[in-house]
Amino acid sequence: MERSKLKNIFSKFYSMSIFWPLMCLICIIFIDFLINPGFLKIEMKDGHLFGSLIDILNRAAPLILISLGMTIVIAVQGIDISVGSVIAISACVSATVIVSNGPVILAIAAGLFVGLLCGMWNGFLVAYIGVQPMVGTLILYIVGRGIAQLITDGKILTFTNKSFIFLGTGYLLIPIPVYIAIAVILVMYFVMRKTSLGLFVEAIGVNREASRFSGINSRKVIFALYAICGLLAGLAGLIICSNIKSADANNAGQWLELDAILSVVIGGTSMSGGRFYLGGTVIGALFIQSLTTTIYSIGVPPEVTLVVKAIVVITVVLIQSPIFRKMLKTNNMLSNYKAKKVAKI
């Protein structure tokens, strides 16, 4: 009785979209634990929590933000490859405000605002002009770092404003970026699942034409999604530059768009749009960050880091693919069958 009930719960859990991403995350943390038993330890120091897990959460925060933005854009068959550049722009704008002794609140507002503006530009191109998302966001991807350099005059801006730095390095028991990430996750969940926006997004992603017949203004929705994606990239830019106490137009947020896309895919959202999974994306982002941290902490030589990352990612994507799992199963069956045949002879 107990057993069948347990089995029932397991099979329900197994069929949930979050099952595979979560399994991967658990696996990698378990591997870390095997390599370094101290990995799971969390200590209390000066009223703060310390430990590798906390560190992963902290570092994953910006990635979580842009991955969430990427999720909703991908859900409508789009993509935003400019988020890395938007991070650089927002970082440079807010750093400029701070360096010129502007108020912190203005720095934050300015960073968020330029992020939003960039997102609206992308949204305008994709939704209203009808540019292919990849091409439309490629524009800002390329020109974004140029704009960021213009803002900073090609210099790396460093600052020491305590209250601004608090945003990326501060602690209230756990790091501030984690709070920001949690807040954004909650807000995104509310906006997408407690209003009808999520339904519209999925409807547009599956069949834009039929959505139009049902009265959904897909242009407005798509525009809004890119704007949100830009805003979140702006926020991520603030965290990143505050964390390293400087804004570097060339390197802030570099390659982060690729990690974000990866997080979305690992989280179970299909690149062809439709159903999207915010929870899956968060897990996906945590997985990517754990992987990066693991690679550093177990001392993989720098020249093979990317190869290791690629292998892990390929494995994860394959495990997630129902087609691949089916293939494995039938292959197993095939070899079982062959084995039986041999035994008979």
Add this chain to the structure above:
Amino acid sequence: MSDNSIVLDMQGIYKTFPGVIALSAVDFQLRKGEIHTLMGENGAGKSTLIKVLTGVYQIDEGKIILEGKEIRIASTQAAQKQGISTVYQEVNLCPNLSVAENIYIGREPMKRGSIDWDTINKNAKKLLEDRLNLKIDVKKLLSSYSVAIQQMIAIARAVDISKGILILDEPTSSLDSNEVKELFKAMRKLKAEGMSIVFVTHFLDQVYEISDRITVLRNGKFIGTYDVEKLSRMDLITKMVGKEFNNIEGISKKSSESSFNAKEDSFIKTSQFGKRGTIEPFDIDIKSGEILGFAGLLGSGRTEIAKSIFGIDKADHGTLKIRNKEYSYIYPLKAIQQGFGFCPEDRKVEGIIGELSIRENIILALQSSMGILKYLPMKKQQEISEKYVKLLNIVTPSIEKRIDNLSGGNQQKVILARWLATNPQLLILDEPTRGIDVGAKSEIMKLVIKLANEGMTIIFISSEMAEMVRCCDRVLVLRDRKIIRELIGEEIKEVTIMETIAEGGISYGKI
């Protein structure tokens, strides 16, 4: 000229898709050196038959015999190997390559390991001149020629690959009358050379001008093959649209003449409303509570009128009065807020949201009219969905199942439910009974009559005249994107509708 030997013989072809029987027991015979036209309304199975023949789809049952040997056409390459080549409606070539390259792409003659350009250009020129009487510079880019010439080049390529069978799938839909003449000249020439041509078109005049025999399909069923001299236009239309009285027997017309006269309340009134190139400006007056039918063949403008009233195609001309309030344009959301609902013709593309659940599909229009912030609570969503699943008798184990797992008829009912949930005052039904089984058909017809009796205004569009005769108070007959006649009450008969459509045939030139 034609020795009547049979080149291609398709026997008892069956093809089903989930929820739809696309072809059932279809026979098709093609003689050597004939032009054989395939006729049928949308969804009749013409394109499926062609796709079966060209290897895009595999048949479920039946035999395909090519020159006495039974063959299986497993892929498009296999079809080409067997000598069957096709020219599709849209030109399927590369505009950025030269004419000669387009003709020989994928099978370029080689000389010493590199492409032999001289031979390609020479052969292409010869091919176009000899077989199609077309003298053009084959080294120029394809895109520098008109669509008609491009179409001819596509045919030349197909002819060159073909070993006796050529399929032309609506090649004339984008040509003007002179270009059509040129094309027909080329077709006659090919025919004289012994080529067997399968021709698909919607234009009646062209059928009678060029073909030797006609095969009619309807709802995936084989209706018959006829010599063109022995089949009058009237008979052809009758065979195409069919007379399926039996499946809607017992459904009576909702209102008598007298009750119709009482409906003087104008719900929608258009004046010179229209869109260039889509539908000519029209004036119609839709009365509250009537069932108004739009009759006409495919492409006659029946769907286009409906789309412009619902705001899918934005009108560029005239005004629209809804309950005596004038609007110069309308868009779907506004139409829904005005109490309109629209079950579109192409259920797969315009209707269902495949990956989403039945529940989500049902509440979608209601939710979009309520906006983003007022999200229906899950309980309410389930309540609404359960209600309509029961009311419309939708067969499904759960409202959380994906809609694309349902059969065609049940999908259609879900789309109906989507609109009924918005409590509409005007429901536009564009081919609500297409591609669904007989049982579901009569259920939907009964529902339409019931709704009208409850006071809903309904615009009803169907290729099946019998359905229109059964339920419409008033029928507008369309041809060539124009309303040509209004039929009221007793005038609404299948014969009258068909005669009106057939009168003078369809002029293809000036659309």
